Amino acid sequence: MKHLKRAVCARQQQRGQRGSTAVEFALIFPLFFLIFYAIVTYSIIFAAKQSLALAASEGARAALKFQPNATSAASALTLRASAACATATGLVNWIATTTPCTATYAPCTFDASMQCVKVSLNYDYGSKPLVPVLPLIGLPTPTTLTANAMVQLNPENLF
Helix, strand or coil: CHHHHHHHHHHHHHHHCCCHHHHHHHHHHHHHHHHHHHHHHHHHHHHHHHHHHHHHHHHHHHCCCCCCCCCCHHHHHHHHHHHHHHHHHHHCCCCCCCCCEEEEEEECCCCCCCEEEEEEEEEECCCCCCCCCCCCCCCCCCCEEEEEEEEEECHHHCC
16 A cells, blocks of 8 residues: 555656756757857857958968069069968858958058068958857957068168
8 A cells, every 4th residue: 555655646746847858948948048159159159250350360371472573672572462461361261251351561660771561361250250140149259350570671682
């Protein structure tokens, strides 16, 4: 008789607990999903930022290459700047087809006798996010991703 009472009590307790797992899952799942979404979003932003930095530095290295078609120092610097942007934009084409690159040349601030080429890449993450933004969840993400690199050129070896 005791065993029968225990079995009946156990069944009644199980009936009272029916659906509790589904309720617990419904309460915990949004938190775990938000954490997972944040990890994925910030990982992709970090990878894009690293890719921009690598592309800017490779673009600056491309500015070091000799330009055989240059006829003057100004044309050599212009050709080197365009080669720098061509290399940099070629490396970030996985992010977007329109990642603006600017390569400027000017006398270096630390040594005016040398020329410096600065390569800058900007990606407008606010208008073109790599991961879709979830409604009602305002994760703080950057509006722009920027990378810069600079290379120093000796004017005697420009052309």
